[in-house]
Amino acid sequence: MELDDAYANVPHIPGGAQYPARWTVAAEAFRARLTAQRRAELGLPYGDGARQVFDLFHPTGTARGLCVFVHGGYWLRFDRSYWSHLAAGPLARGWAVAMPSYDLCPEVRIADITRQIARATCVLAARSEGPLAFVGHSAGGHLVARMAVPGALPADVAARLSHVMPISPVSDLRPLLQTSMNEQFQLDRMAAEAESPALMRPLPVPVTVWVGADERPVFLDQARWLASAWNAGHEIAKGRHHFDVIEALEDPKSRMVEQLLG
Known part of the structure; x- marks a missing residue:
């Protein structure tokens, strides 16, 4: 369809098809x-489905707070197991890190996934203390942005949000109606608008929208739309594309991690 190539990342990134295998090796x-150090709890349930589980990684000593990373994959692919290594930066700064999986389209709708992440957040909040920082990539950027919208989370949980960082997010879902992926999303215009953070008003929570300077133009647009609509911070990482922009999460001294956790 009209926007299929515009929203395709793999063909426009050198070696793009090899990234999932690289992520898997690093994550394993x-x-x-962390398991050998007894600092990992894997496959903890937050719902009834087989994919409604999260991994939880612990820092040494008492956690300063909990950082939740929500993965991407256009709500169609991947799970928590590809991204474990991205917990390294927050862990080194004394934060616990949770990584949930969720059900995928077309078995569920995007709105259902939003509700699953909210449910996971409530379970995580009940077993942790202190601030909650959210970071998500691509479709995960959409999902963490949704957590920063009034009504997505219970008021007592939302009050603990310390920072929300959508990385390369899909913030306005309406363009996806012009992609063949919508055969699996099954969005109509009303459903797309109802799940578009860029069309919503956020909670009074610090938000930084991050994107790679070398990303596809539509992702630069999507990031700009959200940052503008929410009057949020907007970081454009030089020399980074859609697949390597998240690597900064591994480095506790990176600007990304410092901005996320303070």
């Missing part, structure tokens, strides 16, 4: 190391 090694 990270989990093995």
